[in-house]
Amino acid sequence: xxxxxxxxxxxxxxxxxxxxxxxxxxxxxxxxxxxxxxxxxxxxxxxxxxxxxxxxxxxxxxxxxxxxxxxxxxxxxxxxxxxxxxxxxxxxxxxxxxxxxxxxxxxxxxxxxxxxxxxxxxxxxxxxxxxxxxxxxxxxxxxxxxxxxxxxxxxxxxxxxxxxxxxxxxxxxxxxxxxxxxxxxxxxxxxxxxxxxxxxxxxxxxxxxxxxxxxxxxxxxxxxxxxxxxxxxxxxxxxxxxxxxxxxxxxxxxxxxxxxxxxxxxxxxxxxxxxxxxxxxxxxxxxxxxxxxxxxxxxxxxxxxxxxxxxxxxxxxxxxxxxxxxxxxxxxxxxxxxxxxxxxxxxxxxxxxxxxxxxxxxxxxxxxxxxxxxxxxxxxxxxxxxxxxxxxxxxxxxxx
Amino acid sequence: xxxxxxxxxxxxxxxxxxxxxxxxxxxxxxxxxxxxxxxxxxxxxxxxxxxxxxxxxxxxxxxxxxx
Numbered sequence: 001x002x003x004x005x006x007x008x009x010x011x012x013x014x015x016x017x018x019x020x021x022x023x024x025x026x027x028x029x030x031x032x033x034x035x036x037x038x039x040x041x042x043x044x045x046x047x048x049x050x051x052x053x054x055x056x057x058x059x060x061x062x063x064x065x066x067x068x069x070x071x072x073x074x075x076x077x078x079x080x081x082x083x084x085x086x087x088x089x090x091x092x093x094x095x096x097x098x099x100x101x102x103x104x105x106x107x108x109x110x111x112x113x114x115x116x117x118x119x120x121x122x123x124x125x126x127x128x129x130x131x132x133x134x135x136x137x138x139x140x141x142x143x144x145x146x147x148x149x150x151x152x153x154x155x156x157x158x159x160x161x162x163x164x165x166x167x168x169x170x171x172x173x174x175x176x177x178x179x180x181x182x183x184x185x186x187x188x189x190x191x192x193x194x195x196x197x198x199x200x201x202x203x204x205x206x207x208x209x210x211x212x213x214x215x216x217x218x219x220x221x222x223x224x225x226x227x228x229x230x231x232x233x234x235x236x237x238x239x240x241x242x243x244x245x246x247x248x249x250x251x252x253x254x255x256x257x258x259x260x261x262x263x264x265x266x267x268x269x270x271x272x273x274x275x276x277x278x279x280x281x282x283x284x285x286x287x288x289x290x291x292x293x294x295x296x297x298x299x300x301x302x303x304x305x306x307x308x309x310x311x312x313x314x315x316x317x318x319x320x321x322x323x324x325x326x327x328x329x330x331x332x333x334x335x336x337x338x339x340x341x342x343x344x345x346x347x348x349x350x351x352x353x354x355x356x357x358x359x360x361x362x363x364x365x366x367x368x369x370x371x372x373x374x375x376x377x378x379x380x381x382x383x384x385x386x387x388x389x390x391x392x393x394x395x396x397x398x399x400x
Numbered sequence: 401x402x403x404x405x406x407x408x409x410x411x412x413x414x415x416x417x418x419x420x421x422x423x424x425x426x427x428x429x430x431x432x433x434x435x436x437x438x439x440x441x442x443x444x445x446x447x448x449x450x451x452x453x454x455x456x457x458x459x460x461x462x463x464x465x466x467x
Contacts, residue, residue, distance in 0.1 A: 165408050316409035317433035325430075352429050358409045 005085040011127040014088035036199035042184030043285045055181040059102035064175040069185040070140035070147030078213035081225040083117035087124035093188025112139035144311035149182040162313040163359035207231030208272035214286035216241045230272035247293040254284025257364030259371030296390040301372030302330035308365045318356035333383040343384040402440025411460035421452040
């Protein structure tokens, strides 16, 4: 286990296990990351090497590295598990990033409620001589959008964890107006391994090249964080989680910004970002959540959209009004007491959301809704008729 | 090439003047917020688009040169 473990690794154990970080020049390191084809693990899956190069080109030696461990995704545990178990690997990655992009300061942005991660990172920073005076921990406020990159920068700058209009993007003008590399903590940890072992090591992992953390939850016997080599299948992951509890009727892949998928269809296919993208799915932040057979897909979709609506930063009209109207309509559908045209309206509204916010919050919600409307199409149609395919509850009787 | 209309979504308050001036490119959703057609704008609309940009009460629109 490279990235997770039962206890917090001390600096001595960490050094003994992995040895020192090699002193690669900026160009060499970025070239290694590009050759590794490592994709970011915060959710958007942007190529890490290209992101570092973009900041390096703008930094003039005064950039900032913001290690993003906010992990606001409700079903994800992997970033806090990584920081709690391997804080020094995350710190190594952040230090490498400062050298590669030309930065002097590091901010570790850690979810305020993730106490084990916060404690491990604080303890680890105190153990390090090589980072003294250059790093600080900023506690990320709870909330889904706090970890969005412009929101993270905004919080550090002004104490306000709401996204800002881009451009300027953080890589142009971020913390203190300086070019800023906002990089997920798992991406940094993987960069620290690739720097030590070369891109071949990463490319040789698994049938689909690469390795990473996922969080498995829902209708499995042992929910939790798994470290996988890419190429393992959904079925492998379910087995490693102690097997399914009953028949799962769907699986949520990629988190709340990801989408519902058919368990049988995906069972033998690899969990890997590029392969999933070619199947119209998102790896996102590595969330794998099995929906139990007795749960209603319409209700589950409604719950997620209601949550996402509640997490809007309430800055942009389409998100404030459109997303909350969609959430309300799905709630009526889930309760089997819809208005006459609720299903038609969410189809139309859902199609209008994408690309119409300062951040991608409405885009993520629209994608989740679309996947639910496709996978649970029959059940949505039944709910519009006040019936439910999954839950055989008696219809509500109107009381006079 | 060509120009596109970009909306600052945080500034936009849904006044809707842009859709009145430039219905060829901008529709409003059920709450009065603009939905901008994708793709570059035909040349003959650029002047009107400039007027829409100048007319927005909260200065939420701009014309950007698209790649």
